Amino acid sequence: MTRILRLTLNGRARADAVADNLLLIDYLRDAARLTSVKQGCDGGECGACLVLVDGSPRPACITLAAQCEGAKVETLEGLSGPGGALSPLQRAFHERLGAQCGFCTPGMVVSATALLRKTKRPDEGAIRAALEGNLCRCTGYVKIIDAVQTAAAEMAADQTAEAAG
Amino acid sequence: MNAPARTATRAAGTRTPLVDGIEKVTGRARFTADLAGDAAVARILRSPVAHGVIRRIDTTAAEALPGVLAVVTGADCAHPFGVLPIAMNEYPMARDRVRYRGEPVAAVAAVDAATAARALKAIELQIDPLPAYFTATEARAPDAVLLHDDKPGNVEREVHHVFGDPDAGLAEADLVRTATFTCAEINHAQMEPHAAVAEWVPGREELIFHSVTQVPFYTHKHLARCLEMDPAKIRLVKPFVGGGFGSRTETLNFEIIAGLLARRTGGRVALVLSREETLISHRGRPETEVTLALGMRADGRLTACKAEVVMRGGAYAGYGIVTILYAGALLHGLYDLPNIRYDGYRVYANLPPCGAMRGHGTVDVRHAFETLVDRMAHELDLDPFTVRRANLLEAPLFTPNGLMVNSYGLPDCLDRVEAASGWKERRGKLGPGRGLGMACSHYVSGAAKPVHWTGEPHAVVALRLDFDGAVTALTGAPEIGQGSSTMVAISVADTLGIDVGRVRVVCGDSATVPKDNGAYSSRITFMVGNAAIGAARNLRTELAQAAAAKLEADPADIDCAGEVFSVRGSAQSQLTWAEVVAAALAVDGPITVKGSFTTPEKAQGGGHRGGAVGSTMGFSYAAQVVEATVDVDLGRITVDRVWVALDCGFAINPLAVEGQIEGSVWMGMGQALMEETRYAEGLPLHASLLEYRVPTIADSPPIEVHIVESVDPLGPFGAKEAGEGALSGFPPALAAAVADAIGLDMDALPLSPDRVLEALVAKRRAAQRAKRREDA
Amino acid sequence: MTEALADFTLHRPESLESLAILRRAVPEARLIAGGTDLLPNLRRGLVDAPALIDLTALPDFAEIEPLAQGALRLGAGLRLADLARAPELAGPRQAVAEAARGVAGPAHRNAATLGGNLCQDTRCLYYNQSDWWRAANGYCLKYRGDTCHVAPQGKRCRAAFASDLAAPLIALGAEVALAGPVGERRLPLADLYRDDGADHLALAPGEVLIAVHLPPFAGLSAYEKARQRRAIDFPIAGVGAALARVTGGWRLSLAVTGTDSRPVAIAGIDDALDLPLSDDMLARIDKAVQKQVTPMRSTMISSHYRRLAASALARRLAQRLAEQARDAR
């Protein structure tokens, strides 16, 4: 069956005709051309496809597009700041080498974004817990943890500065 | 010294984020599968049988399905491909015989995935089974059917090398020990599954080919061969690549298949493999059995080594000959050990072909070696560090098998990790179930003789300078996440005295960049780095001439730093980059220069058969200490922390060097703790990321990296490799930590909970038996 | 483009009544909640489903409701991420939260539900594979074939049930509320399962699990799972334990998941134990578990290991809870 799917994608309202059996990952990659959403495994095992659905990370490869009716969906493309400025997390992943080949990076940044929206200064344990479903084969995770910590510190410093100013 | 002093204005030695990093963190990076767009969907039909003769493939029904655009089979390509010109025995799709379950036999292109899947089902395939062999022992049995008629005993290659007098060496030893280690087969499991997007341009009869490859040049050549095309009609593009680790160091069957399908459809075809198919494509580290004898004097001095290595290589040659040669060659070059005997056997079996994987050839042998050294140190009551220090080399030298060693930072590496880990103070005092272990390792900085010998330089980099003032570096070195483009940018910027941001690196498009052999054997920094420096020097010469003319000075006295040209010794006469560029272009228009690198003859290894493998311009050296805790109820090991020091000669980009060391140590951890493939009659039981276990962040320890800089006389800025050398030290360091923690010696990898628990139970039983015997 | 899923129609009923109507109208429809178990299986071609019924819009489906005397009702639609941090599960019943926290990865837990976890399919190395793989292997007893590759002599499927939540919930004496064509019924959770990997749920046709009821409980509980990686992996053996004061001593309830085609409630432990637990008692617990679980070669790790791990975890949890109980006194 086909239906009209209405959702908010990276801040913009959209309506698309989708088949009931369309996976969210295929909708995002093929219909919306948001190719940051990566297919790293045959379903639910690697975290490369994570996107935010109403603020929580979800594996797009084992989610039906139709299950996102009315939802707010965000992909890595939608996480940059105004004018395409790098978010603190994006900048930290870049500057601290949290991304080597970059294939796991979209999922990593999505998970880390959800974490930092909820927890201002997560400790290392909290970062590990938030990223435990995201596999990376390049970094050994060392610099990924560093990147999240760096971004968190920067965001906290910005807020303090804002509060003071 | 050829290493630059670290200063704020020098690019070399400065922590530099990757020049292609922004794309990766914003989602703009396009990987091969992201380019599929509206391309036809291709799928491969794979053999369900492990070994058999193809009786019939009937594709008529599939071809007749609406929406099917093309069907190809083994009949469409009569050219084998492979790594070594002497060992090409694999066809993109099996022709008469299938030799492993999952081997491609046919492929389709269709308007969508559902149609492609239906088409595969409609292909009739009839195979008469032959006896199949899934272990090296079965395959070597005297009456075994041969996988390849020209390889008696199913042995792809036997190697027998003797250097010095191993028997005399063992006779001199105070302690001789022998042990057999079994290391499971593992896979690269790079996060990006394999993919190719191929476009046929009708009319011009050209092929535009995008692939996940680490070796665009080899794939270009093999496409031309297998498709019987003029290479000039192929354009090979390497988009962003999601890791390699050796999985893409050779042309793979799916690449040729995508080319064949594109030509047949006359359009664009996307062949994106599933994770299962990617794991079946394999080329990973083979299951390896190492039987090792070592002789040691009471003071820890090694006297001799005898190693017999049997590798189960899978169904086709691939890199097999190179792997079995590496395994023996890299017994040399780490320690001062003159007496070495090596017997290696690479065996065919009805399993997916093995290949090159990070630490190619050395990892399992190094594991055996370091583990046995650790046990013997224990027996002789010597500290493992003391034993290593008793066996150090003194550079410069040539090893008994003719390998060139010009720089040797291992002593520093040992000092650094011994101090950082608190080895002396903490070892033996960590409490029950906890232990420290250490090991050393090394790896080549590029094979001094490439597998495809053309007589050309090993690396060429071209630079362009035009009116915009940007320096465009053209390199064929495939950036696959290891940071090679950034290394090129830094090398060029440093040599010219300009900002890294002024250098634009173009890589991986055969239409624009000079050929490069590819990303393997850790060759890029050493070879391409030197070529980049050479090119930049040539450009500098032209710029210096232009500047000198304007400043009325001798070109030899012109310096450029911070994008300002000046005459040495004079503070006044200065020119900006733009001024000098304008002056230089006025001479003869836009400037194109190149630099190249060729390995000297003496670096190319010993004269014995197979002596080229292992030969290199320089070795990286590493030492590491691993702290681990063993849960004896569950047999489960926790890696608490790692301290690693690696001598990379000089860290051109310390940020990337750290990343490479962390990644390689961690990959060694995966192999040591949990990774293994397993087959049921040749069917991969591990064909997913749930069953092929890549460690999660929750399994991964902090890794403290120490960079040691021995400044190699021939390396670019003194640099050597950094991305492989530390890997092979991890498994033995962990095994040593486990031995230290609970007194358990393990002869198998991985140290998975079931193996550990079973070994513990066996040990307890043996102890009980011994006690009973004593009591009686 | 991933492998296309077989065609189906997705329904999303908003009341139990419309659910009941749908189930009568499309009896072959499959239920979907978080989809984290069903969709991987659909992608591998393990499920025949012309229609899916999405349960997540049902009313009161995702509520935690305190009942009289400290009993608790957990809606089947509760997400595991919510269970993991529910204050109602922070104290004596923390084993449930611990188990929820240990399921798969964080993103799965944001989608996965309690009901889906308890009704998830059984798993096996010869079953959770692609269609090509299974066809090459002649399929298997669980689906389309006639041999169990794990136990070819046997007559039944030996796929293992690997729900983390089942173990602590059974140890805590949970019951399930099922809604079906003939109304609602309650069943001890342990009785929801059958010892057959190919048909492991005792749900009647058209029945839906709507809630889990936990009886009043004032003791201590814990859950621990053995697995190779510390995240993502299913339990190769998981043990839920609950320790409560009873007349004449302490009662220890243990349930094991991941080893058999159903969760195993360990029987034969004395009704009233003395604390601290003697070495002899711990050895008996260990033996009881080893005897009562029957892992088969359905996982990469050996069945022998799974048996040893289950008993080691049971012994360890028993000891830990006993020590906590002593400290609390």
Ligand SMILES: Cc1cc2nc3c(=O)[nH]c(=O)nc-3n(C[C@H](O)[C@H](O)[C@H](O)COP(=O)(O)OP(=O)(O)OC[C@H]3O[C@@H](n4cnc5c(N)ncnc54)[C@H](O)[C@@H]3O)c2cc1C
């Ligand atoms: C990589 C990976 C790792 C995993 N690791 C674990 C793990 O460690 N431990 C673990 O327990 N699970 C694990 N799972 C499985 C799964 O994620 C969880 O079991 C999850 O809780 C299932 O819940 P769900 O809501 O997503 O179920 P769904 O997929 O929606 O449903 C699962 C099954 O239950 C049925 N069902 C759902 N709700 C009901 C209901 N209310 N009444 C009757 N039937 C119903 C469905 O028809 C379906 O057959 C893992 C999955 C993946 C992909």
Ligand code: FES
């Ligand atoms: S692609 Fe691997 S979890 Fe979705």
Ligand code: FES
């Ligand atoms: S950066 Fe390559 S997989 Fe993570």
